[in-house]
Amino acid sequence: AVPNSEVILLGGAPAAPGGTGLTPRTLQDISGAGVVDSTSNFSQAESGFNAQTGQYVDNYIKVDSLSHAGGSMAFGPDGALYVSIGDGTSFNATDPRSVSVQNINSLSGKILRIDPLTGLGLSDNPFVKPGDDLNANHAKVYQLGLRNPFSIGFAEDGRLFMANTGWFSWEEIESGHAGANFGWPYFEGGDNGVLLKTPGYDALPADAARNAPSAAAFYAAVANGTIKITPAYRAFSHDPGAPGFQAGAIVGVDAAYTGSRYPAEFRNDIFFTDVNAGTVFVADANNRSDVKFLYRSTTVPIAFKQGPDGYMYVANMAGTITRLLIESKNPPPSDSLLSPKGSATVANNVFTLTRSTYQCRQMLGIASRSAARRSHGSSFKNRSATS
Structure with a gap:
């Protein structure tokens, strides 16, 4: 041992x-002689070990377990590089190391905002004081309290959005101001501004090694306003009996759609996926009550990116990149799609939106491993909820 x-x-x-x-x-x-034991246990302050100094360090992206090591990167409209980082802890059980996401001196469970040329934090970041070392961890932190911010992107007005993959009960889309605290691991869910305590984490004792209060003390600080938690922009329950849409593992949030290729109601929409079910949704970045089911795919879309041509491009776990068409039903036939030379045989996946005048088609693109044609019936629903 x-x-x-x-x-x-x-x-x-x-x-x-x-x-x-x-x-x-x-x-x-x-x-043999000179062995360095770089393993760590749950009571250790951080799991990084500097073999030269013999000291444990915390100015790195720590990975205490085989999950949530990193997330995504995006350039903001301000020219800064935004980096999302997960908690790096166990997804199987309550992990006391997750409390590091509430410590601004740890990089886990954070959105970082850094200079893309130097990697340093920026002087106007929310936790920087005059004279601070911009290479310090806290100088790079922009937002905190996140479990697994898998993907990030910006709305047209510069607001940052992210898909925060959840634990056993909830999936969340987050958006908040500089310095926003989204509450993990003490809070996860619910929707419409409701904050729910996280079972298992709601009974954690104080952890002096990580400078973390007990869960009870954390909740008391939230109740008296000392700590302010930003509720999810939208949250989706794992419970199939819950009202509205449900999701099992949310990914795919990127920049809100700003093109003119799709009907006007899709402008400012954020595309995202429940990878467990292969279902794709859109959420209006300007109206949190407007969430629409778009289509279901067996290729499992995981990332969305708007191209310079105004179409959304979709990366799928099946090994394909597709171009997404949303148009009036019975459009004139298309005879081309994007390829390295600008022409290729068309292979369409058609998704009819039965409660709408639109249909959604995925045109297989340049990274396709197959050209299977599939047709899926789906419904295009508007979800109304209080904001």
Whole structure:
């Protein structure tokens, strides 16, 4: 076993002459003299170890578990580079290390806003004071309290939006001001401005090593206004019986649509996907009550990007990049699609929106591994809810 950790090395050495079985081995036995144990346990302040100084460091993107190491990057309208980073902790159980997302001196569970040329934080970032070192972690932090901000993008007016992939109960679209705290791990969900305590994390004790208060103290600070939490722009329950739309794992948020290729009602819409179901939705960046189901796809769209031609391009887990068409039903036939040379055989996936005058088609593009044609019936619903 590794001393003072929860790591057990499985293995052994041949038994001594005359003995039977295996002789237990330790990390020190296996590695020999000068071994450096860079493992960590739940009580350690951070899991980064500097082998030269012998000190644990926290000015890095920590990954305590096999999930949520990083997210996305996008240039803002201000020219800054925005970087989304997940909590880096376990998705299987309550992980006390997740409280680092509430510490501005840790980079986990944050949106960073940095100079793209130097990697330094910017002097007008929300936690920077005059004279601060712009290379310090807190100088780079723009927003905090995030679990897994998988993808990010900007609305036409410069507001930042993100798909924050949830834990066991909720999926969220977030948007907030500089310095916004979205509440993870103490809050997750609900919708329409409601804040719900996260089961499991709602009983965490204080953690002096991470300078983290108990969950009870955190909730008290929220109640008295010392800590302000920004509710989700929209939240979607995992419960299939919940009202409105549900989602199991949200991804895909990018810049809001600003082109003129689609009907006017799609302008300022944010496209996103529930990857568990392969369902694609749009949410109006200017009206949080307007969320529409668009189509379902077996290719599982995971990323959306508006091209210079005004169309949305979709990256799919099936290994294809498609161009999304949203147009009047029964349009004239299309005879071309984007390719390296500007022409190719057309292969359309047609999705009829049965409660609308529009249909949605995915035209297979330059990265396609197949040209399968599929047709799916779906409904194009408007969801009304209080904001």
